[in-house]
Amino acid sequence: MHSSPPHSPFPIFDGHNDTLLKFEIEMMKGQERSFFERDNTGHLDKVRAEEAGFAGGLFAMFVPSNPNQDFSKPFDPKDPANYQPVPQKQALDFTMRLIERAEQLETESEGTVAICRTPEENRTAIEAGRMAVSLHIEGAEAIDTNFYALEDLYRRGLRSLGPVWSRENAFGYGVPMAYPASPDIGPGLPEAGRDLVRACNQLGILLDVSHLNEKGFWDLARITDRPIVASHSNVHAICASSRNLTDKQLDAIKESGGLVGINFHVAFLRPDGGYGRDMPLDVIADHAAYLVDRLGEDSVALGSDFDGCVLPRDLGDVTGLGRLMETLDARGFTGEVLEKIAYRNWIAALEKAAA
Numbered sequence: 001m002h003s004s005p006p007h008s009p010f011p012i013f014d015g016h017n018d019t020l021l022k023f024e025i026e027m028m029k030g031q032e033r034s035f036f037e038r039d040n041t042g043h044l045d046k047v048r049a050e051e052a053g054f055a056g057g058l059f060a061m062f063v064p065s066n067p068n069q070d071f072s073k074p075f076d077p078k079d080p081a082n083y084q085p086v087p088q089k090q091a092l093d094f095t096m097r098l099i100e101r102a103e104q105l106e107t108e109s110e111g112t113v114a115i116c117r118t119p120e121e122n123r124t125a126i127e128a129g130r131m132a133v134s135l136h137i138e139g140a141e142a143i144d145t146n147f148y149a150l151e152d153l154y155r156r157g158l159r160s161l162g163p164v165w166s167r168e169n170a171f172g173y174g175v176p177m178a179y180p181a182s183p184d185i186g187p188g189l190p191e192a193g194r195d196l197v198r199a200c201n202q203l204g205i206l207l208d209v210s211h212l213n214e215k216g217f218w219d220l221a222r223i224t225d226r227p228i229v230a231s232h233s234n235v236h237a238i239c240a241s242s243r244n245l246t247d248k249q250l251d252a253i254k255e256s257g258g259l260v261g262i263n264f265h266v267a268f269l270r271p272d273g274g275y276g277r278d279m280p281l282d283v284i285a286d287h288a289a290y291l292v293d294r295l296g297e298d299s300v301a302l303g304s305d306f307d308g309c310v311l312p313r314d315l316g317d318v319t320g321l322g323r324l325m326e327t328l329d330a331r332g333f334t335g336e337v338l339e340k341i342a343y344r345n346w347i348a349a350l351e352k353a354a355a
Contacts, residue, residue: 005320006322006326007052007322008052008053008054008321008325010053010343011054011342012321013055013056013057013122013343013346014056014346015058015232015261015302015346016261016306016308017043017060019035021307035105040317042306042307042317043304043307043318044307044317044318048319049131051319053321053322054321055131055132055343056122057132057346058135059133059135059136060136061098061137061142062137062138062165062308063094063142065082065085065086066082067090077177083176084167085169086139086141086169092143099157102133103115109130109131112129113131115133115157116132116134117157117159119350135157135159136158136159136162136206137161138165139163139167139169139174140196141170143171145170147195147199150203154203154205159204159205159350160208160229161196161206161208162210163193163212163216164211164213164216165211170190170193171190171192171193172189172190172212172216173185173187173213174211174212175211177241177242178242179240179242180240180241180273181241181242182214182246183213183214183242183245183246184214185242186215187215187216188215188218188219194219201226204354206349207224207226208229209228210232210233210243210261226352229259229260230245230261232262232263232303233268234260234263235290236249238287239268239269245260250291254295257352258299258349259299259345261304262291262302263304263309264304264306264315265310266310269312277312277313278313279314281314281315281323281327282331284312284324284328288328292337297336297337297340297341300340301340301341301346301349302341306318
């Protein structure tokens with residue numbers, strides 16, 4: 001008889017999941033399930049979240065290059081069709097469906113899930129034991145260059161935005177998911193991308209550099225007056241994926257007072273860049289230790305990529321968060337540092353973005 005996985009000693013506020021997309025795709029395939037019932041499909045539902053101590057996070061709204069594709073097939077990172085441009089109206093329509101899905105979860109939850117629009121609302125929800133949902137856009141295809149859609153989405157609850165996913169759009173250039181490779185691929189931000197940075201600063205929307213190419217990163221760093229955040233990225237010096245951050249980028253994030261959320265995708269963690277799930281959780285601890293050493297304990301958090309990645313077998317799904325916290329504890333992270341990594345650093349980052 002197997003014992004239950006351990007519960008995290010601290011609430012976990014996580015920087016990135018694709019759960020809204022996962023549920024939307026399942027509905028499109030005629031396989032809809034309830035978020036409020038335990039299910040081994042996917043990485044995250046309300047029941048497993050409560051078992052693990054998962055208290056909420058940034059819920060991403062991502063528009064696939066072809067929303068009508070055959071989602072029964074696994075995502076192929078080398079298929080060019082998965083990186084085709086998405087027209088703005090199509091992206092906005094799909095994004096609105098994901099917002100409506102989040103709002104439906106809030107309504108159906110009978111007060112146990114809350115879409116949070118301020119850091120204070122996140123804190124209050126976590127303290128009350130409600131799941132705190134902060135809405136995030138991954139790839140700004142839904143935004144028009146006049147930013148009318150940005151303002152509308154802000155009114156609906158959008159509080160965090162990554163200008164690009166790993167494809168080009170009107171606002172910048174994404175990195176491919178390549179190994180071994182540098183993130184220094186493609187040009188910097190076009191004028192629309194620079195304007196988007198300023199518009200997000202003005203509204204108090206957190207800017208996320210995960211997926212952004214290196215020249216775009218440096219342009220954003222020069223323009224923004226808020227901390228730089230990478231919601232779900234890792235250390236390039238450990239795993240040389242183009243999706244990971246170089247030491248120079250990490251130093252710029254530290255200087256800005258930003259943070260890095262550690263991504264649990266095996267190919268962004270493993271030193272060999274491979275997809276094997278037989279990876280000890282100590283590898284995540286290696287990235288965490290490197291980041292704390294380089295950035296300081298106030299600038300490291302979690303950015304799981306639940307429902308959008310290949311997880312280490314020892315993590316499995318959201319219920320593995322307690323095992324991860326035990327691994328970090330065994331590596332010498334103190335209780336105070338663990339608490340910051342678990343949730344306090346994310347709340348502080350959202351606070352700085354909204355100020």
